[in-house]
Amino acid sequence: MTGQHHLRGVLLASLACMMWGISGVVASSLFTLNTHVTALWLSEVRMTTAGIVLLIIAQLIGAKPMRLWQHKNTAGRIVSYGLLGMVPVQLCYFEAVKFGNAPIATIIQFLGPFIISIYYFLFKHTKPTRPESVGMVIAFVGTFLIVTHGHVNALAISPVVLFWGFLSAIGVATNTLLPRPLFSTYGSLSVTGWGLLIAGLSLNFVKPVWQFHTTVTATEWTLVAIIIVFGTVIPFQMFAHSLAYILPTTATLLDAFEPLAATVFSVIFLSVQLTGFDLVGGTLIILAVMILSMNSRKLVNFFHRRRSTT
Template identity: 30%
Template sequence: MAEALDEGSLDERDSHPMAAGAAPLSDEQRRKRILRGVVCTLVGGTFWGINGTASKLLMDAYAVDPLWLACVRELSACWLFLAAARVTNKGQVTRALCDPRSLVGIFGVSLGAILFSQVAYLEAISWTNSATATVMQSLGMLAVLAYVCARMRRGPKRREVLGIAFALVGTYLLATGGNPGQLSLPVGGLVWGLLCAAASACLSILPARQLAKWGNFVVNGLAFLFSGAILLVAYRPWEHMPQLDVAAVALLAFMVVVGTFGAYALYLQGVKDAGSMRASLLGTIEPLTATVTSVLWLGTSFSVADLVGFALVLAMVYLTA
């Protein structure tokens, strides 16, 4: 998922059946907890996939600029994150704002993770489609793998090498359609797709320290706020206002409340209950949902090479998770 920070992406500790100081769970309780996590992850991933297709619909049907959409979504969703932070951990936002060192760190997250990932993801969707963008985003797992190998001072394992090979072949098929003499993706779509993958890796790596200290809702809320404020000043969205009817406004509200905040909250609960490894694997429902909704809603067509490329990239996720 490219649009929210996940503190469990590199760590399996969140799947432990015992919270600090809590009584151990029975086998039945643990099974129910994992089942709840699986359901939350699948629903959250489905919402993310729908969110990508809804973004494409707004950009194509209403000529909405990706930067305008990123700015509006960030400045709208940030208040939902901050409200959730206040409800779940009252006073934590104020303490974070009074900690200059943490503020610098969260501002770095807003630039290197939130702003980068939001813009790259929406630009990739604009140039291609939501299915291709979400699959290209999954290539960020390779950068995370490289980071983990460097930190642990080890080489990739055999299954990880196989995952890298699958990812390279899958990307080749997506880029060329199986014909080495041409690009089936526009150059801009390929570039933004690869940048989207890099942004996804940054989203998994950069926020770890701040998330451990302040929690997900606080960091996401402030990072979304800072990133949206940067776009507000640099892009000036009021100068690029699209013509939106009631249906478009309703779709935009759905994207903010359900597709961004709701999807994030459910996925976060899934990581907590089912563990980050299960969540990362179940999260592959996002590109699958984006593919299905692109076909059904937008009439997008995919070649056999595209579908094989999708399958290979998703297989890479399973092999490297």
């Protein structure tokens, strides 16, 4: 693995996170246009549809997605991935967006990299590298400036938003860690497809999608389609591929691009005015990515050492 491969992983993860940021803006617009659309309904439709699409593609290209169910341990991990990874990172995030707003939900979800670092420290006895630590601090400060404009008191977070947001942050960690051992053997299409499908189908036990009596217009269905294709199918594959080149902590750190993308698209499509805090915050996020890229060789060697011990 070379520095060029590391850069490829950084770019893939960054673009994926930007697409997720855009899908958050689209979802927020959908909730505004139709107040009867719930986060549960949107998550069911999004994950079930995207999962089926990915599995069909996997079958067509010869990835044999049914192989995942031939071994008990693999089957258990993919079910855990769907229930403990996909559900919180999708449903809980949309709940936080609906009860609060996209920026608040995003900054809470950004705690995911810290949860991963805590996991590695407690269970793998591995401390974060210096670039990761510095990058986390800089990127978090940049994200904080974008979503708060420097005013701490402006973060009027209700308990329900904090609850859903924290669950989505845990989802970021589990969504990154749980499926990773499966990618090299079964491919990202099959793994992600089954994870999405399991998550989408499981939510129907809470309330089946056909029991939602909601009238959705053509415009609203277009927004749903954008969320499925550009906010789910494509970015999940890009993010999954990035994990072949970079560490989980590095990949999830790049989630800082999500609020940055959300801010830019809010300016373009919702006429939101950028302030000095937005510009400073965006600069800090880019700086964090540069720090990671400049230390690619050290991160790659660290990845090889960790892989050989696990």
